[in-house]
Structures are given as C-alpha cells and as structure tokens.
Amino acid sequence: MSDAALKYDYELEINEDMYNSCYLPYLDQTRSTEIFYGGSSSGKSNFVAQRTIENIMEGGHNYLCCRKMGNSLTKSVFNELTKAIDKLKVGHLFNIVPSQGHITCINGYQILFSGLDDVEKVKSITPKLSVISEIWCEESTELSYTDIKQLRKRLRGLASYDGKTIQKRIILTFNPIYKTHWLFKEYFEKNGWKDDQTEFLDDRLSILKTTHVDNDFLDPEDHILLDEESDEYYYQVYSLGNFGILGDAIFTNWRTEDLSAKKGSFDKIRNGLDFGYSSDPNAYIRMHYDKPGMKIYIFEAWQAKKLTNPMIAEKLKPIISREPIFCDSAEPKSIEELRTDGIDARPVKKGKDSVLHGIKWLNKHEIIIDESLQGVINEFNTYQWKKDKDGNALPIPCGEDHYIDSLRYATEIDHTGFFDELEW
Ligand SMILES: Nc1ncnc2c1ncn2[C@@H]1O[C@H](COP(=O)(O)OP(=O)(O)OP(=O)(O)O)[C@@H](O)[C@H]1O
Numbered sequence: 001m002s003d004a005a006l007k008y009d010y011e012l013e014i015n016e017d018m019y020n021s022c023y024l025p026y027l028d029q030t031r032s033t034e035i036f037y038g039g040s041s042s043g044k045s046n047f048v049a050q051r052t053i054e055n056i057m058e059g060g061h062n063y064l065c066c067r068k069m070g071n072s073l074t075k076s077v078f079n080e081l082t083k084a085i086d087k088l089k090v091g092h093l094f095n096i097v098p099s100q101g102h103i104t105c106i107n108g109y110q111i112l113f114s115g116l117d118d119v120e121k122v123k124s125i126t127p128k129l130s131v132i133s134e135i136w137c138e139e140s141t142e143l144s145y146t147d148i149k150q151l152r153k154r155l156r157g158l159a160s161y162d163g164k165t166i167q168k169r170i171i172l173t174f175n176p177i178y179k180t181h182w183l184f185k186e187y188f189e190k191n192g193w194k195d196d197q198t199e200f201l202d203d204r205l206s207i208l209k210t211t212h213v214d215n216d217f218l219d220p221e222d223h224i225l226l227d228e229e230s231d232e233y234y235y236q237v238y239s240l241g242n243f244g245i246l247g248d249a250i251f252t253n254w255r256t257e258d259l260s261a262k263k264g265s266f267d268k269i270r271n272g273l274d275f276g277y278s279s280d281p282n283a284y285i286r287m288h289y290d291k292p293g294m295k296i297y298i299f300e301a302w303q304a305k306k307l308t309n310p311m312i313a314e315k316l317k318p319i320i321s322r323e324p325i326f327c328d329s330a331e332p333k334s335i336e337e338l339r340t341d342g343i344d345a346r347p348v349k350k351g352k353d354s355v356l357h358g359i360k361w362l363n364k365h366e367i368i369i370d371e372s373l374q375g376v377i378n379e380f381n382t383y384q385w386k387k388d389k390d391g392n393a394l395p396i397p398c399g400e401d402h403y404i405d406s407l408r409y410a411t412e413i414d415h416t417g418f419f420d421e422l423e424w
C-alpha cells in the first residue's frame with residue numbers, strides 16, 4: 001500500500017527529552033487497545049498527540065481522532081496536534097486544513113477527525129492512502145460501549161508499510177469517572193485491576209495510569225492547585241487519578257434501555273437547553289413525558305462547547321422543527337437570537353428554590369435513558385449531595401449537571417403546572 005506514498009527526505013530524530021519518562025515505553029510498545037488515563041494535567045493528551053505526529057511522519061499510519069461531539073473535537077484535539085507539529089518544528093511537512101477536518105503529511109498519510117454524533121460520517125471516512133490504522137478517542141468516558149464496537153469495525157483491512165504490518169489500535173484517553181462505568185468493567189475489573197495499580201499489560205491491552213506528579217513540564221503552581229483541591233470527589237478523580245467513589249446519589253430512580261424501537265411512538269415531547277460556551281458546554285435534552293405512567297424517556301441529547309447561537313439553531317432545527325424548547329433564562333440574548341433563527345426558544349421561569357423543586361419532581365418519576373447517551377448516564381451517576389466536613393449530606397447538589405439542568409428546564413412546564421395554558 002505504501003507505493004503511492006511520497007518518500008521524503010526527512011529523518012525525524014526522536015528526542016526523548018521531549019517526553020515525560022513514564023510514556024517513553026509506549027513509543028514502540030503497541031497493543032490493539034491502549035488506555036492512558038488518570039488525573040488532570042498528567043500529560044496524556046500531549047503524549048498521544050506527539051506520538052501521533054511521529055507515527056504519521058514514519059509513514060504507514062493514518063489516525064482517526066474521535067470524540068462524542070465533533071465540534072468539541074476540532075477545537076481540543078486539533079489544537080493539541082498542531083501544537084505537537086510546532087513543537088517538533090515540522091510544520092513545513094504538513095498541510096493543516098481545519099475546515100475540512102484533516103491534517104495531511106507530505107508523505108500522504110493523514111490524521112482525520114470525526115464526532116461520533118454523525119454515525120454516517122464516521123462510516124464514510126477514508127484516508128488518501130491505505131486504511132485507518134489508529135483511532136484515538138479523547139475523553140472516552142463520553143462514549144458508549146456500542147460507540148467503541150462501531151469504531152473497531154472501522155479498523156478492518158490490513159495496514160502495512162515497507163513490508164511490515166502496522167498494529168491497528170484504539171487509543172483511549174480519559175480522566176477516570178466511576179467504577180460502574182462500562183469502561184471500568186470492561187477493561188479494569190475484568191483484568192483484576194487494583195486501586196493502587198498504575199500499569200497493566202497483556203497481549204492485547206495496555207493501561208497506564210498517570211497523575212500530575214508524572215508531568216515534569218507542569219508549572220509548580222499547577223501542582224499546588226491540584227494538591228489543594230478541597231472537593232473530595234474532584235481530588236480523587238482529577239488530583240489522584242482514581243475512579244471516584246460515589247457519594248449520596250441524588251437520582252436513583254433511573255435505568256437505561258435501548259429506546260430505538262420505542263422512540264417513533266413518543267408524542268409528548270419536551271426539549272430543554274442549558275447554555276454554555278467555553279468552559280461549560282451547551283447541553284440539549286429531548287424527552288417524552290408519560291404523565292399517567294409517571295415516566296420520563298430521554299432519547300436524544302448532545303453537548304458541545306464553543307457553539308455560537310446560530311450554530312445551535314442549525315443543530316436544533318432538524319431535530320425540533322417548530323416545537324418549543326425551554327432554555328436557561330439567564331441568557332435572554334441567546335434566547336432572542338435563537339428565536340430570530342426560527343427556533344421557538346422560551347425562557348424558563350426559575351422560581352424560588354427551582355433547582356431543589358425540580359429535583360424533587362424528577363425524583364417522583366421513573367427516568368429511562370437511552371443506552372447510547374453515555375454523557376447523560378455519567379451525569380446521573382455522579383450528581384450527588386454535597387457533604388459537610390462530618391460527611392453529612394447538605395441540600396446542595398454537586399457534580400456535572402448540564403444535561404440535568406436542561407432536563408429540569410424541559411420539564412419545568414410540567415412541575416410548575418402551567419403546561420395546559422401553552423398552545424403548541
Ligand atoms: N511532553 C511535554 N512537553 C511539554 N509540555 C508538556 C508535555 N507534556 C505535558 N506538557 C504540559 O502539561 C500540560 C498538561 O498536559 P496534558 O494536557 O497532556 O495533560 P492531560 O493528562 O491530557 O490532562 P487532562 O486530563 O486535564 O486532559 C500541557 O498543557 C503542557 O503544557
């Protein structure tokens with residue numbers, strides 16, 4: 001397959017000083033599944049990005065970089081890879097085309113990008129030369145088990161270069177989440193992973209756990225901030241890189257189900273939108289409300305950062321058409337802009353204690369979440385009551401809550417009882 005590849009006269013010298021030492025063995029040690037997980041700022045993304053560029057330059061490798069939402073991907077992984085190109089001073093060997101979502105080396109091998117929100121797009125992605133040999137999934141805890149199975153199908157076909165077979169692999173990078181997550185069960189629990197373990201290797205799988213302590217390139221101030229984290233869950237997950245011990249879960253009245261066969265019959269539709277931009281994502285929830293059965297079916301959801309209001313409108317239109325969508329009232333300008341773009345966006349009312357009131361109302365229902373919506377499932381697992389220093393639960397919710405906020409907005413008309421007044 002390498003015949004069409006342009007041979008170019010460039011020898012990349014791998015300078016080990018450019019890497020954190022814990023990652024060095026993984027420059028040539030390959031497995032069909034490679035996991036790099038752990039605390040925040042431990043150098044995971046930087047390592048995989050740098051190694052990706054070097055692999056591409058060697059020839060024979062084509063990478064597909066994935067995240068649940070395409071939009072978040074182009075910003076974060078793309079930037080990580082372009083930084084690595086700059087650092088290695090090899091910009092002249094690459095054609096970087098953010099608008100078309102690819103980075104192409106002068107030898108013809110490519111890095112392609114796709115969000116898993118567009119399944120058809122993922123299926124149709126093909127590199128110029130040979131086949132996709134590596135798939136890198138950033139923030140893999142957002143992906144469902146089915147997403148990974150689908151991705152593995154994308155690795156069909158033989159990849160070889162200069163008579164050598166290239167080991168095809170899926171590379172998963174993430175911060176740990178909770179131990180009932182499918183990723184933990186599938187890769188850690190099955191292999192008898194211990195809490196104090198940092199590495200696992202067999203013929204097909206490698207796992208490396210790292211924390212900020214393993215990152216020699218971090219500012220002292222960054223180390224201090226991570227060491228001083230006061231929230232126990234965040235400290236465990238982001239400072240120590242441990243799978244979090246879940247506290248007092250706010251929602252226990254939920255389960256997952258494959259809703260693909262049922263969703264065609266859903267007719268009491270509610271839409272909710274929580275606004276965000278750079279640090280927080282925009283989060284959209286679509287659900288069916290079975291009032292007599294006291295059931296809430298969440299069958300569609302997405303989250304993305306750095307979406308402008310016209311971009312949100314574009315994403316919503318094919319899904320909701322003229323249906324109303326209930327939005328965070330803190331952003332009247334955004335609501336107005338969505339309305340200008342043809343979206344029936346309406347502000348929620350947010351009365352006194354609306355968060356606790358909304359939670360209480362949701363807790364009276366059975367909530368059924370489509371099994372593909374891993375991001376929603378993650379929030380339901382980790383949303384918990386804050387604890388005081390003696391470990392007593394306080395009436396203060398904590399944890400990621402973008403989907404949950406948007407669910408409260410979607411159902412506000414039901415728990416405030418003015419639904420019947422609405423005409424739609
Ligand atoms: N090899 C390296 N050379 C130079 N700087 C590095 C290197 N590795 C990491 N860094 C620095 O450390 C920072 C954190 O690294 P990185 O973003 O890769 O961590 P991470 O483990 O992916 O963190 P998170 O879990 O928060 O995504 C980077 O922004 C970069 O400044």
Ligand SMILES: [Mg+2]
Pocket residue numbers: 044045046
């Ligand atoms: Mg990272």
